[in-house]
Amino acid sequence: MELLTHKSEDGPEIVILHDPAAFTASFGWFVATGARDELSEVAGVSHFLEHMVFKGTARRSGEDVNRELDHLGAQSNAFTAEDSTVFYASVLPECQAQAVDLLTDIMQPLLREEDFETEKQVILEEIAMYDDQPPYGAFERASELFFGDHALATRVLGTTESVADMTVAQMREYHRQRYTKDNMFLIASGNINASQLIDYVEEACREWPKHKTISRPHVKPKFYFGEELIERESTHQHYAVQVWPGVDCNHPERYALRLLCSILADDSGSRLFWELIDTGRAETAAIWPQMLEDCGCLLGYLCCAPEDAEENEAIQRRVIEQTLREGVTEKEIQLARNKITSSLILSDERPSNRLFALGQAWFNRRSYEPLDVVLSRYAAVTADDIMSIAERTLRSDSAIIKVVGPS
Amino acid sequence: MNQKLLHRQFDNGLVLLGEHMPWLRSSAFSFLLPAGTCYEPEGHDGLAGMTSEMVQRGCGQLDSRQFLEELDYHGIERSSAITTTHSSFSCAMPTEVLGHALKLYSDLIRRPHLPAGQLEDARALGMQDLRALDDEPSHRCFSELKRFRYSQPFGRISQGSEEGLAAIDIGDVQEFFGVNYKPTGSILAVAGNFCWDEVCELLDRELGDWGGEPARLLPPLRSTYGSLHVDHASNQTHLALAYDSASYESPEYYEARALVGVLSDGMSSRLFSEVREKRGLVYSVFANCFSLAGKGSVLCYAGTTTNRAEETLHVLIETVQSLGQGVSLDELNRLKNRIKSSLVFEQESSAARSSQIASDWFYLSRVPDRDEVCAKVDALSCESLLDHFQCNLPKNFSLVTVGSQPLELPSGIVDAQE
Numbered sequence: 001m002e003l004l005t006h007k008s009e010d011g012p013e014i015v016i017l018h019d020p021a022a023f024t025a026s027f028g029w030f031v032a033t034g035a036r037d038e039l040s041e042v043a044g045v046s047h048f049l050e051h052m053v054f055k056g057t058a059r060r061s062g063e064d065v066n067r068e069l070d071h072l073g074a075q076s077n078a079f080t081a082e083d084s085t086v087f088y089a090s091v092l093p094e095c096q097a098q099a100v101d102l103l104t105d106i107m108q109p110l111l112r113e114e115d116f117e118t119e120k121q122v123i124l125e126e127i128a129m130y131d132d133q134p135p136y137g138a139f140e141r142a143s144e145l146f147f148g149d150h151a152l153a154t155r156v157l158g159t160t161e162s163v164a165d166m167t168v169a170q171m172r173e174y175h176r177q178r179y180t181k182d183n184m185f186l187i188a189s190g191n192i193n194a195s196q197l198i199d200y201v202e203e204a205c206r207e208w209p210k211h212k213t214i215s216r217p218h219v220k221p222k223f224y225f226g227e228e229l230i231e232r233e234s235t236h237q238h239y240a241v242q243v244w245p246g247v248d249c250n251h252p253e254r255y256a257l258r259l260l261c262s263i264l265a266d267d268s269g270s271r272l273f274w275e276l277i278d279t280g281r282a283e284t285a286a287i288w289p290q291m292l293e294d295c296g297c298l299l300g301y302l303c304c305a306p307e308d309a310e311e312n313e314a315i316q317r318r319v320i321e322q323t324l325r326e327g328v329t330e331k332e333i334q335l336a337r338n339k340i341t342s343s344l345i346l347s348d349e350r351p352s353n354r355l356f357a358l359g360q361a362w363f364n365r366r367s368y369e370p371l372d373v374v375l376s377r378y379a380a381v382t383a384d385d386i387m388s389i390a391e392r393t394l395r396s397d398s399a400i401i402k403v404v405g406p407s
Numbered sequence: 408m409n410q411k412l413l414h415r416q417f418d419n420g421l422v423l424l425g426e427h428m429p430w431l432r433s434s435a436f437s438f439l440l441p442a443g444t445c446y447e448p449e450g451h452d453g454l455a456g457m458t459s460e461m462v463q464r465g466c467g468q469l470d471s472r473q474f475l476e477e478l479d480y481h482g483i484e485r486s487s488a489i490t491t492t493h494s495s496f497s498c499a500m501p502t503e504v505l506g507h508a509l510k511l512y513s514d515l516i517r518r519p520h521l522p523a524g525q526l527e528d529a530r531a532l533g534m535q536d537l538r539a540l541d542d543e544p545s546h547r548c549f550s551e552l553k554r555f556r557y558s559q560p561f562g563r564i565s566q567g568s569e570e571g572l573a574a575i576d577i578g579d580v581q582e583f584f585g586v587n588y589k590p591t592g593s594i595l596a597v598a599g600n601f602c603w604d605e606v607c608e609l610l611d612r613e614l615g616d617w618g619g620e621p622a623r624l625l626p627p628l629r630s631t632y633g634s635l636h637v638d639h640a641s642n643q644t645h646l647a648l649a650y651d652s653a654s655y656e657s658p659e660y661y662e663a664r665a666l667v668g669v670l671s672d673g674m675s676s677r678l679f680s681e682v683r684e685k686r687g688l689v690y691s692v693f694a695n696c697f698s699l700a701g702k703g704s705v706l707c708y709a710g711t712t713t714n715r716a717e718e719t720l721h722v723l724i725e726t727v728q729s730l731g732q733g734v735s736l737d738e739l740n741r742l743k744n745r746i747k748s749s750l751v752f753e754q755e756s757s758a759a760r761s762s763q764i765a766s767d768w769f770y771l772s773r774v775p776d777r778d779e780v781c782a783k784v785d786a787l788s789c790e791s792l793l794d795h796f797q798c799n800l801p802k803n804f805s806l807v808t809v810g811s812q813p814l815e816l817p818s819g820i821v822d823a824q825e
Contacts, residue, residue: 021430023408023751054674062684063675070673070741073748092748121687128642128712129690134542234640236538269475278471280531283539305538335479342482345501346433350755 003368006198011205013185017358017368018192019351025096025190026355027103028088030363033178035154036082037216042166044158045174047080048123052171053087054078055115057105062115068102075352080156083216083292084363090352093191100197104186104204107179116168123163130157134303135239136232138401145228146243146297146399150221181205183213187359190351221295225397232403237283238309239302239403245396246289246296247389249364255377256385257289257393261298262336263328263386264319269335271319276304282312293364298393306405320394327387337378344371408754410776412764413603419618420591423610424764424774426598428757434599435499435757437765438512441592441621442494442583444563445700451583453533453567454575458583459487459494460529461521467514471525474511483508484758489565491699492769494587499758502600506609513613516588523577533572540566544639545691545710548647548809551637552706556649556805558629561700591620596765599757628700632824634806636813644716644810646709648723650801650823652696654703655770661783662795663696667705668742669734669792670694670727675741681726682709688719694727698770705801713812720806720814727801734792746784750777 004016034046055062069076069089076089087106091099131137140155147153157163188197223245247253265272265287276282282304290297304312347353348371361368369377413425447454464471478485481504488495496515498508540547550564597606630651653663670678671694682692694707707727711719753759767774775783802823808814815821 023754063680066674066680066684067737067741070675071744073744073746075749075752090752092751118685118687122683122690125643125688125711126690129545129710132544132641132643134539234542236541237535269479274472277532278528280528280533280535283532283535303539304535335476338482339479342501343484345482346484346499346758349431349433352755 001370004194008202010181010210011202012181014188014198014201015185015358015362015368016188016192016194016197017354018194019190022190022351023092024090024351025093025099025188025192026088026090026352027100028086028187028355028359029103029107029184030187030359031085031179031184032083032216032363033085033183034081034083035156036151037178038151038154038174040154041162042170042174043154043162044123044156045166045171046085047156047158048119048163048166049171049175050078050080050085050087051119051123052111052116053106053109055119056110056112057108058110059105065102065106068098072099072102074099082152082154082156086359088352088355090190093193096193097196097200100200101204104201107184108208109175111168111172111175113168116171120163120166123157124160127157127160127163134235134237134403135241135301136230136235136403138230138239138241138403139299141228141230142241142243142399142401145226145401146223147221148224150219152221152292152295176209178213180211180213181208185362187355187362189355189358218294225399227400227402230401230403231406233406235403235405237303238306240300240309240313241401242300242302243399244298244300244393246298246393247291248294248296249291251291251296253385253389254289254291256381256389258340259333259336259378259381260328260386260390261288262339263332264323265300266336266339269339271323272316275315275319276312281308281315285312285316309402324390324395328383330383333381333383333386337381340378341375344374412774412776415607417590417615419615420589420593420620421614421617422594422768423607424594424596424768425601425603425606426760426764427601427603428599428754428760431600431757432501433499433757434502434505434597434601435761436497436505436509436595436597437761438496438516439493439594439765439769440495440516440588441492441623442587443490443492444565444567445491445560445625446587446621447560447563447571447583448579449559450571451575451579452563452571454571454579454583455494456489456536456565456567457529457533457572457575458580459489460532461526461580462515462519462584462588463487464522464525464529465520467518469514470520471522474515477511478508481507491561491563495765497758497762505597505599505601506605509606509609510613513610517614517617519584521577521580521584526577526580530572530575533567534569536566537569537572544641544643544645544809545708547637547639548645548708548807549706551635551809552647552649552805552807555635555807556630556704557699558626558631560625561628587621589619589621590614590617594765594768596761596768598761598764625700628702630702630803630805632803632805633821634808634814634816637807637809638811639809641810642712643710644713644808644812644814646707646716646720646723646814647807648707648720649704649805650727651799651803652703652705653799654701655696655698656701657703659795659799660703661787662792663703663799665739665742665787665792666730666734666796667694667696668745669730669738672742672745677726677729678707678723682719682722686722688715688722692723713810716808716810716812716814721817724817724820730796731800734789736789739787739789739792743784743787747781750780
């Protein structure tokens with residue numbers, strides 16, 4: 001596999017992980033914009049815009065976009081997060097030119113008012129759908145509690161009110177500010193014709209707006225702790241979401257943190273698994289890291305019968321305290337390391353998975369480490385490293401949201 | 408990407424299948440055992456799932472914890488599932504540990520400890536799954552649809568029922584295991600970068616002297632038509648709609664599957680276009696094919712806020728019926744491209760391929776290779792699809808709604824029965 005990067009003076013950056021033996025080719029535009037870049041009156045605009053990007057350009061109607069993607073036999077989609085919006089398609093290598101033309105064209109959508117109003121209804125349905133699903137907005141509310149008035153508290157989908165009130169003019173302005181050449185890059189992975197790709201994208205992006213994106217303001221978040229309840233009429237289970245401070249996505253201790261979470265709260269074979277899942281006390285008990293550019297957190301999720309909630313939460317606290325007091329064993333580290341290693345090897349087999357690994361790494365640090373280097377980072381983690389990061393995360397206070405049925 | 412199916416029929420009835428994928432670093436297997444929910448004794452709904460849970464709690468020389476640690480130590484990713492017909496165990500792993508994983512799972516299906524002391528834990532886990540299903544209306548509508556549409560024992564769901572789970576004792580688990588975890592009717596499919604001779608040799612040793620044939624006495628499948636509402640305090644009404652179609656075994660399955668593809672494969676498909684893109688009625692809408700006991704159905708889903716549920720059902724049905732106006736050449740070509748490229752994507756995953764091989768063998772007693780599938784897809788025409796639709800008009804509808812207001816099938820639809 002070969003890593004190629006290309007950046008001309010006024011074009012977007014292109015990063016290619018070429019694997020001549022691959023059967024497929026994956027392409028993705030990664031845009032450095034997400035919920036944290038929104039003003040409160042347009043909360044949800046990044047995600048709404050992600051939908052609108054598929055609704056047509058100067059060269060294509062929305063129907064054309066959908067038809068062409070299907071005609072290419074593409075496996076394609078898009079997603080929006082706190083700090084990024086990503087559009088991707090995987091195709092057979094012979095479809096590269098058409099797939100890249102389409103994906104690149106839709107980055108400059110027309111944003112027609114009529115489409116905007118119809119799609120608004122879809123977004124409102126999406127909000128209603130997630131609000132019906134466990135844990136009923138508890139993650140979003142936990143973020144709001146934890147991050148307080150910081151932009152990271154913004155809900156990715158926005159709220160029913162912010163989406164209903166949004167205007168197409170606001171979205172056009174947001175697009176103009178954020179979808180610029182210096183705020184996005186193209187990742188390609190698999191069997192790629194690199195020269196064709198670079199030539200095409202250079203030419204296609206020549207007419208894109210030339211202004212510079214205003215950098216994201218880096219206001220150090222302050223973390224808030226406490227506990228809140230959400231009452232839901234139809235809830236049969238008890239749900240609890242917990243947030244502790246974590247580390248940012250470039251922090252050298254991120255490998256140790258992932259091993260800690262695997263040992264403590266993986267869905268199988270972890271300390272919480274043996275205490276809560278294997279015993280049938282809970283349906284889910286998990287803790288995992290979320291790492292962002294300038295900060296991070298640990299997210300915990302517990303789902304169990306309401307009558308067992310108090311006892312289970314006490315067990316979870318005990319397991320965490322015991323871990324902080326007594327540390328982790330070499331055997332546990334070995335098992336967690338082997339599990340993560342295998343999972344990374346299996347995932348790395350698909351060019352489409354490598355696209356996301358490369359894209360995320362490029363977002364985070366403008367560099368990419370091949371799989372074997374990543375595996376060596378995990379191999380180098382010691383028990384002391386794990387306990388050091390455990391102390392700095394799980395020892396802290398946390399924000400907790402519990403979802404309960406009618407009392 | 409040469410494809411060759413490797414096949415070995417053991418004297419005891421076990422079918423071993425394999426496909427080389429030498430470009431991968433991994434191997435994977437899917438092990439289907441004839442121990443699905445339709446073989447549960449009456450009043451013990453959930454026994455297949457509880458037995459599956461119990462066999463994973465220690466086997467051979469290893470107790471429950473040692474077994475899981477062994478899997479983790481070797482980086483073996485695993486899952487288990489229950490369907491109407493099978494209990495299945497699937498694993499994916501770096502290819503060098505395939506032999507070890509097959510040994511571990513040979514112990515699991517032949518020599519589980521079934522520790523009586525952990526029965527209550529397994530039961531509690533089952534109850535958790537049931538309650539979680541009650542909280543998830545978009546999944547619940549399909550569970551309720553299965554119960555409503557299909558006669559017993561085919562209408563049982565993998566999670567069972569509260570009464571069923573409560574009634575199970577360790578003797579029931581031992582008996583279900585003893586009767587159903589048998590080589591006759593079992594299918595083990597391996598895919599990836601592995602040595603076939605080594606796998607055959609290993610399984611000869613591990614499973615060659617495994618014996619037994621489960622007694623299979625099932626009544627014919629009957630279907631219930633009409634509508635059912637489940638009250639649930641939610642923003643959206645979740646619709647699950649089923650109607651008759653060709654089953655996976657049918658010679659006309661490709662036509663039936665293609666029509667569902669026109670409805671639901673991709674963003675230019677008719678349901679996505681009509682229900683979501685043009686009208687903004689839903690975020691999620693789809694249809695797929697489902698086969699059970701030789702009978703096929705199309706299952707459709709849409710989730711929409713309650714005040715728009717009636718309109719959504721109307722547009723959903725209208726879109727299904729629009730197939731009667733024919734399929735355009737452009738639609739058909741898009742569908743063909745999607746199917747063909749998905750066959751290439753499948754070659755990037757040993758887990759996906761082993762699962763497809765096992766499933767094909769169960770339904771067809773053979774595994775069509777990519778060339779055969781492509782030839783069948785190429786043979787589809789606008790005329791053959793229209794002809795199939797007109798000869799097999801959607802009928803025998805079942806509708807389940809989960810939400811705060813009931814919906815009824817329109818009269819022309821409710822009457823469309825055999």
